[in-house]
Amino acid sequence: MVHLSGSLPAPAAPHTPPAPWPKAVPFARELAAHGDRLALSTPHGDLSYRELADRVAATAERLGPVRRLVLLAGANRTDALVAYLAALSAGHPVLLVPGDSESTIHSLTEAYAPDVVARPHADGTWALDERHPESAHTLHPDLALLLSTSGSTGSPKLVRLSHENLQANAESIAAYLGIDDTDRAATTLPMHYCYGLSVIHSHLLRGAGLILTERSVSDAAFWEEFRAAHGTSLAGVPYTFDLLDRVGFEHMRLPHLRRVTQAGGRLAPERVARYAELGRARGWELFVMYGQTEATARMAYLPPHLAAERPEAIGVPIPGGSFRLQPVDGHGPDIGELVYSGPNVMLGYAESPADLALGRTVQELHTGDLARRASDGLYEIVGRRSRFAKILGLRIDPQQVETLLEEHGVTAYCAGDGEALAVAALGGVGEEARIRRLVAERCGLPARAIRVRVLSELPRLATGKPDYKAVRHLTRPEQDEAPGTGEDLRNLFAKILDRADATEDSSFVSLGGDSLCYVEMSLRLEEALGRLPTDWHTRTIRELRALAAPVAERPAGQDSLETRRARPAPGLRKALWSWTTPRSWRTRRTLETGIALRAVGIVLIVGSHVQVFDIKGFAHILIGIAGYNFARFQLTDAARRERVRHVWRSIARIAVPSMVWITGAVVLTDFYDPANALLLNTLLSQGNDRFDWAYWFVEALVYYLVVLAALMAVPLLDRLERRYVFGVPLVLMAVGLVGRYDLLGLASARPQLSPSVVFWLFALGWAAARAATVRQRALLTAVLLFTVPGLFQDQPLRTVLVIVGLVLLIWVPTLPSIGPLSALAGVLASSSLYIYLTHYQVYPYLQEDFPLTALLASIVLGVGYATVVTRAARAVRWL
Template sequence: MTLLPAPPVGGHDLPLASALPLAGDLALHGDRTALVTAEGTLSYRELSERVAETALRLGPRRRLVLLPGANTVGALVVHLAALAAGHPVLLVPGDHPEAVAALTSAYDPDVVIHPEPGDEWRIEERRAASAHTLHPDLALLLSTSGSTGSPKLVRLSYENLQANAESIATYLDIRDTDRAATTLPMHYCYGLSVIHSHLLRGAGVVLTGLSVADACFWDLFRSAGGTALAGVPYTFDLLDRVGFADMELPRLRYVTQAGGRLAPERVAHYATLGRRRGWDLFVMYGQTEATARMAYLPPSLAAEHPTAIGVPVPGGSFRLEPVEETSGGVGELVYTGPNVMLGYARTPDDLALGRTTDALRTGDLARRTEDGLYEIVGRRSRFLKILGLRVDPQQIEALLARHGLDVLCSGDDEHITLAVVRTPGWDERRIRRRVADAFGLPARAVRVHLLSELPRLATGKPDYRAVRALSRPSDPSEQPPIADDGDQGDLRALYARILDRTDVTPDSTFVSLGGDSLSYVEMSLHLERRLGMLPPHWHTTPLRELERRATTPRARGRWRRSVETSVLLRAVAIVCVVGSHVRLFDIRGGAHLLLAVAGFNFARFLLSSPDRRERTRRSARSIARIAVPTMAWTAFALLISDDYDLSNVLLLHNALWPEVMGTGIHLWFVEALVYILLAMTALLAVPAVHRLDRRFPYGLPVVLAGLGMLTRYELVGLPDRAQITDAVTVFWLFALGWAAARSRTVPHRLLVTAAALTAVPGFFPDEPRRELFVMLGFCLLVWFPTLPSVHRVNQVAGLLAGSSLAIYLTHWQVFPLVDDVSEPLALAVSLLFGIGYATCVDRLVRRVSALREGAARQAPRLRLKVRRSVDVS
């Protein structure tokens, strides 16, 4: 992290005695690892030095510092530096420029921190001394309204932050050997408390902005020795989707949940899973107004008491205050403790206030069980009074949840507004009638909106403001972020169609849905047409984020026209292969370059899942997508020509007769690729090798490339390479492409580049142009993920790359028909015919999949008919 300097200012008025100890005492933990990122590690001593340096740059005069939060080293260093030196921090959502602008305008901060490209941060010093009167206890300002930029903020003191971190560290028993991942945003009080409580104890923080739905997150978590995960209810939905229950996480010690109510059956499920896998589940309860946490449920009680929030955190206490129209010991839950906020701020003048709140009225209705545990039974502030009837929205949500519906309920004095995820068998009328009958409401007072997903804040918590806005579409300030239909639904339909999946969700990514190199090109073309241009790393970006970026003008403006280097190389390579065979020009080496690209895409797509069985299934599907069209075309060619025999149809020719150089050797590339993919799939299906790959994602392919070099240089006593199958002699190219995709640092890329530049020369004797072509293509693949382009070039490159296998298969039989007429015509016809064959294969696959799905839907009905007929007989 580089922090761009600001000029020093004179004077000194910082209240050093009130600065935050957990931020100021970092050096006490010495050389222990403080932060782990994808780029490396940072010790506490190094972190302390950066914090001290940044504190000097912030200046000695106490000023209000606005910081856009981000899960990066740079943002965290600025945050800790300001707190250690006594500057109050206004922590805002860094991924929502509108909120940043709104709060900058509302609070006129003295210092604004601006993120720059990379992990650099620029200090904008707006004035030498503060324009505000800042209370000595004021340490941090947090929003309770997500990314809306609302001027209502929570005022937290240094004591609040320190006491809350110590309380959490105590009941979680955080140790200096723990390493917790930042699964939540830093600007969210829950995410921030994870960081503070672990830094307090000298534990490590795995600092990342990756989602738990991203395979790269789990790569980092495992390599860092992660011991702790934190999540809101939505996080647990994602964990289910990525196969968390079957993951090998040997160092995981505890999982925490807060940020909303997790369904009791889900609490019991995860508590039982934790017992079986050796980790604890801590269900927690809190609010920003309590800095973060007010209660926790001891793990030993979670399975038996999944409805409880537990007991107060150390240093805190609860009481129940009577509420009208409640009974059975139910009252409003009131919390007191050293972590209760100073109060709210609505204008800059409120920054001068001291404590205005001694006890926190949570707004939740609760009761205390005979076991001494607290349970939340409703929300006082969410009660609605419609036509004189008092209605609890949480009870409506619970009613519909029992019918299998995902729903959020809000409203006003006139209407109940329901946001409901579309579910077969339930339409607006049926839902409206069910609610109206159950609660004695007129049907006209219940408004139902069927959505493809529920509105949520960036933290994953329900967005009730967006639910209310569904019934007020004329108010532009209250528009919900998710519409019933529209581009996002279109994108989901696009993913479902191209990837042949029925389980596409807003958090799905191309990779998580099993996308491979064959579908990658088609998807990228469609997305570029829909979105205008592609953002970086779109294949690992959730659909929700693609849609958000697509509708943000500033974000769209940052995207420039570019083409994926791997896509361009596939297109260029196949044109060179066909053109050289037609003898229009002589640029050879395309097939060998395609092998390196195949290894590159193997790592990006087929190895993206952290689940071993899912990897195997993806690889098997990809192999089938290569082998079946090849065998079909070869069988057809066998009928119309004498180019091939049965060994070609069965993809065995190169293995049986590698030295035969007749027309049967035409398909060596496809056979070699299939053999390599089969071997790697089988190898990675071995649990021990799978674990090695997850632990050493770069090291494993490097080692395999080294083994491949033994055959490249004929060092293992094998026959001359002309006497053995090409899959053995060219495997090192595939492995180097695999290692290139896993290269995360400059030394990684330098190593694979050096290996390629060493191994390629001499592999093609007396063909320096061929060697140069392969080396140049490989260097582009390693060092330039994308290249500047225009939309038309992207379309052509994508079409050729997506059809490259079909072009390679068919051109041997196509170009001889017209090459006597014109060599350029032979090239054009070969390319067009291959594209046509690829299109036909794709449509046939989709048709078969549709028939299979139809049969699967009919199967239960057929079984029911059979059962009924048996019953009748």
């Protein structure tokens, strides 16, 4: 639903068409002409063109009869599209902004004072929030749409597009792509991005269907939706094709696919040729296209039959457009700046509200690209005029440097950075020197003027285009950072996860974060942001920064709203709180239940071994928490190969430090056999001595992860898990119950320590992380109540403790805490594996005479070993 707030006139009958305006976008007005054909296929149901037209007309009525500036938070959702089409059909200019960027919405609202803001409220419903009953601006009659220029999201500089621009470009694209009313195109790109918007325009123009989705092509559910809707068209930027490679696109069965389109940056010629050949073999066509926001979307396309033979070309002008080459000093007669003319060229730029009154100020578009026209009539881009940098007196073209490195097998982004050339490249450790040498030899620059950073993933904007600002930032020496500015969130992610390629659109899970670094990350973020949402690990740095903005903007000494709410009531309670509580304790926080259980659990495990007390059962709770964390950090939306790689990395982070430490114990003591060092004690049945089974927990965890990594590598199983996120762990839990009751006789000499017996707890923790309803959580609780009893013979306290701990994990995501307690819990939880590893070599020597000292020394040594392992891993990049 789209609601209206404010004092706008009451709407007419819901389906009465709005009064015609002198200027509007025809395809937005003529939706009803396509009748009952499918307009939108969404995860929530389908919508016909007639139904879409009714909703658009009703929303247009709600916008009122006065022409006003509408700021729209763009999203690939029905409500956003309806509001957008309603404004276009009724002649209201739209300022389209990314709906997932609060900072952009805020900055452009401040800069342009829109009359109406269309965006979702906190409860998910959409609203048209009135700010001015009549327009506060003078709006030119031709003005239809305002878009941010490429790379300047949030900047007040906008592209002014007319009704004719939108209609003409949609008609041109539909013509050369051959779109008809049987087509179904997926919204693989953001609506606020001109390329993604052009897909919507051109298909609505022809009465074709849109598969309206916000899913990534790396998500298995996207392909299920695409096949179910008989998808015919895919659009992508170069990064989209990286994702297609990762998910095995070349092996997919897509019987209805007709065309794949590419724009938004240069795709390497060999990849263009490869995809063109793949299309020929599979029955679809590849269209490589060239465009800019200033040309509404498209200016050129490469005919599909030439893609394999001429993959380096951008092709020919789109229908209705034309190119000319303007000579540029320093280049030969066959190379010039590409200048485009056509009905889709923008009206001009806007840099303030006053510019909204302007008509056409631009007649042709100077693209800034250097190009040549080959003998076959195809145009080729050879460089970028505006990206030239002058470094030590030499004129350097970063795009040429990128091409040079590409010829040597290196994918890189390059940017001028004052007195140096910044190069971010894909590659391995130690390749910086080779890349620097290649660039120095070709460009004539000294090595000191070339800053190279090798990354596992290149920084990109939300649209998938290169983020050259991030390239300059990532390659800048640490001492160049402004002092006293505090630790930036992106630097924090890069430091803790050892991922220098962290960008604004990275998240904890996308950067390969796991349970071993989750604790430190969550506590550091809570310290920076105040209060963390429970799903912070899946949110991008950009989204987390938006949460931090109110804190950053708060005057010194002013408390957050959360802090004020957390304080006791006024009066005696407040006075007592202030007098008896240290200042650093007064801000109340929450602590994730999993972290609290890990922290308490490791203390109780060690303390029980030392015999300070006798409270057992937490090792089995930690098995459940391991499954819970596996689901959260390993089973992400990443491609199958990326998922499997992350699991193997986690295995290494557990197994390598464990084997190193246990090997030392085998060599220096008589308590362990070599099988312990290899984590094979369970499989080789080494005796029944207490210390032979000391590391059963580590062995079980490694065994589970190895088997799951192998299973996840199977495409069919990977797809099943993505589709049945709760059902799969439920099935595995049922399989685990066969081992729980040892129906196959696989249990070891100590059944409750056998991996086959306790696997059902791992699967239950996995299912707990996926449980989304009360019914699902109740089911897991019932399983616990029926299956835990009997596991520990004659130990009722241990049985109750395991049940209570896992019930907390299922039902209670966070617990109340205070700053110092959270910090202590964080240290214990993040070091829990290492405390568990090392305490067996500490407490036997102290427990008889100094039990409390034995407990403390075990914890201190474990924390120390955790620090050593973490620093070693970051130093040599082996984990």
